[in-house]
Amino acid sequence: MLKSWQEEAQVKGFSDSIPSIFQGAIIESAKLSPEQKVIALTFDDGPWPESTAQVLDILKKNQIKGTFFVVGENVKNFPNLLKQEIAEGHVIGNHTWHHWYQFLNPQAAAYEIDHTEDVIFKTTGLKTNLFRPPGGVMHNGVVDYARNSKYAIILWSSDSVDYSRPAVSRLISNVFREAKPGGIVLMHDGGGNRSRTVQALPEIIANFRNQGYRFVTIPELLQIQDQNQKFIANKK
Template identity: 40%
Template sequence: MKKAAPYITGILVVIILTLLAYRSAPRRSPDDPLPLRGGNERDNRAIGEIDLEKLYPGLVLRSAKGPEKIVALTFDDGPDRVYTPKVLDILKEKGVKATFFLIGSRVEEDPEIAKRIADEGHAIGNHTYSHPKLTKASPLLAEELRKTREALEKLGLGDNGFFRPPYGAAEPSLVEQAADLGYRVAMWSVDSLDWRGLSKTEVVRNVEGYVQPGSVILQHSAGGPGEDLSGSVLAVAEIIDILTAQGYRFVTLPEMFPASEKCTEPK
């Protein structure tokens, strides 16, 4: 029995340490969004970029061509219960329609907010189910797109055949796989960089300084755990006011890139 005592003591120590670690672990608030499988934006934006728009015209979409003064507001990573409703409130007040790239697992968690997006006339795109870090063709991509599409379909919604890769990371093989699955790859031409937790003034400056006819603007209506998008939300109304005063008209991505323009043949 004396020989067993150290062994028993060791087991008790492990159990106690495990319980303490569990109790001290940060608890997820009901308002916190589900974690992003590939990590937060700030940890993944150093990925190199190929000019896929030139390689796959009509399939990889970054901006509209032509002189018409149209712009598209796009919001990634929603829905959530903190930022997405505030963005929707502002868009409704301003009478502007936008495009929301939704994460399937978050659609399942906040279905009423996802339905509100569609009910208020906004377009929806597919931003995968769990936001993994994918750059090349993979069986996981097909699964991620399917699960998000099914989550939307359960609510009577669709994804308009638009897919935005998490972190904007894509190589030709991923683009070609998305095309085989019936998707066009929707990127952006103006990055607000709001995922850095910028102030309203900084976000407005990042957008206003780079917009031109046909621009696709990237912001976020939700983020990873701990990301502060309050400055981005405050910037939405000012961006709309500034660009409207400059003669721009806001459109959704299905309006900017009609399905008839789809092209799947790489150059």
């Protein structure tokens, strides 16, 4: 059943909305208590042939919803994979059109974000208010534009470093080195050969479950932090 905030988000045309206090905020992880063992798996740079579908299969088998930060030109090339992500209950975020790192003037930054927003909307009928800057680059213009457009800037607290294609065992240990309740794990389903990410993912999931974690999307993670804060405020 949908929660009220999800219904509200759908009325507004968002795949999943986020509490307004996070609009324009920069988030590396949620501030949760140590016993709130939730973690968000995020996948960047897709949609991508083979690896996106493989990641989706693994998530489905494990009944996990993830968050996919998609590149606009890949959405244009592989729209059905984006539709599949939405159909299977995952959350989408904006990851620019070209995945550029260099400095962009305001018009170019606007294009990177707005054009991606448009292709997501044309493909799925949905909007997103989650943004992740390519490479985590904060000062090339895109983050400023995204914050002004009320996106939440979603970074990460646990980097798999899968983009440098480490051995599977190293990739897994990278994830768990910084894993913590409220954490955000960075992985990639696109942008290159992601066979090692696909190989590592089932063990990453199993290890988190063995440690008592459950998996949430980024909007769910932010909702949990928001509810904690309301709970603390009510107690005063």
